[in-house]
Amino acid sequence: MIRKLITRLFSSSSARASSALGKRQETPGQSLGIDAQRLPASALNVVRTLQQAGFEAYIVGGAVRDLLLGLKPKDFDVATNATPEQVKPLFRRALLIGRRFRIVHVLFGREVIEVSTFRANPDGHTEAIDGDERSREQLAGRRHAVDASGRVLRDNVWGSQDEDAARRDFTVNALYYDPSRDVVVDYHHGLRDLKARTLRMIGDPSRRYREDPVRLLRVARFAAKLGFDIAAGTLQPIASHGELLRNVPSARLFDETIKLLQTGHALASLENLRRLGLHTGLLPLIDLVLSQPRGEAFVMAALGDTDARIAAGKTASPAFLFACLLWPQVGQRWQELQDEGVPQIAALEQAAEEVLAAQSERLAIQRRISVDMREIWGLQPRLARRSARYAQACVEHPRFRAAFDFLLLRARTGEAVEELAQWWQDFQDADEDGRAALIEQAARGPAGEAVRKRRRRRRKPASETGAAAQPPAGDAD
């Protein structure tokens, strides 16, 4: 499988010393198809303001890469030799943010330009620390804080541009563009790799994965997003370094997972994770999802939908995404609990509780997101009932839209009846009289029956008397 990913073999990565800073190469942007005139005014303003104040400033990273590939950059980042304290006063609306990675956000309306100071690679400046990080770091001066496995805990050592390039992850992510001079600056043959459509880690990949295991996930994400091949040396250490993801704080894992799922290439990224052997242990429950035929169909449909939404310029909420990813487990547990005689709604709440608790040990889902997830799940049995009492309340529920999309997915993957989804579509579109008629029809109707029958068929005989007969008491939203 993994072999399939390698279509090009390049020189071994260890030949490129990790400390090598690379040779500066400049190429006119125009010859590469970049049109400085078409860059957003905000990014140009930030670069020019910094340059006029006597600093170096470049557009960097993903934006340069995407411009060169003819893709629309998601956002524009700027790199400079000015420190965050020097950057901030140059702009009317700017915020100093971050601790592990201090940067400045310059705000233009709703647009944010991220300005980061050139940083040095931890190589040669590291010191293992234990308890008292701060005083040790202060004493260490130009040093990075790393943990016992070599993971960098903070990354605020300022450096020169060549040092900044060396600490970026992939060669194609380490390109700088100066719109004033119209030059692309390249230290690590990023342009060559871009042309060859190859994702290559700068420096010694194994050491770079140890420094920041999140880079393992970034390989899967960028290979999917860009459709690039993974250079052999970059690919080879991945399988044996997957364990390192266990050291990553769960909040950071969450951030990177969201990026992976929300950038329009979720399906391909997840597929890459699986091929790279990284899905296990990341979202412990995803392991199960992907190994269960029914769960897989649902999750794949959800991710495919998400990608399509993003391609259409819409967004996908993290709550909806995670609700989808964990649904196969929640659904299974829900069924088990009902089989044990727990009433339907209580069983669902308990299943959600258990699954979220197990999940949070590895990947912290923020509370506001998990609250929404529970609501999306919690609305599912309520939508199935279509009762006179609650139908209207369901439609007015702040999570109705997401819950309805969720129901559509369940219908598409054969877990709920299509007719039920159609009923809710009609109900939303209907006026007051139409809604009354629909409720009446539902009370007699075949769809409700179909739902009940399907449920019964799936249930074990011992539980026949259980949850389905449960009245909707305590069902108010």
Ligand code: ATP
């Ligand atoms: P996208 O378009 O998906 O946002 P991006 O390249 O801008 O892609 P970001 O995660 O926004 O990706 O990171 C911006 C830049 O910062 C990268 O291009 C890379 O140079 C650098 N970078 C980000 N994360 C890391 C990391 N973990 N290790 C090294 N460099 C990183």
Ligand code: MG
């Ligand atoms: Mg970016």
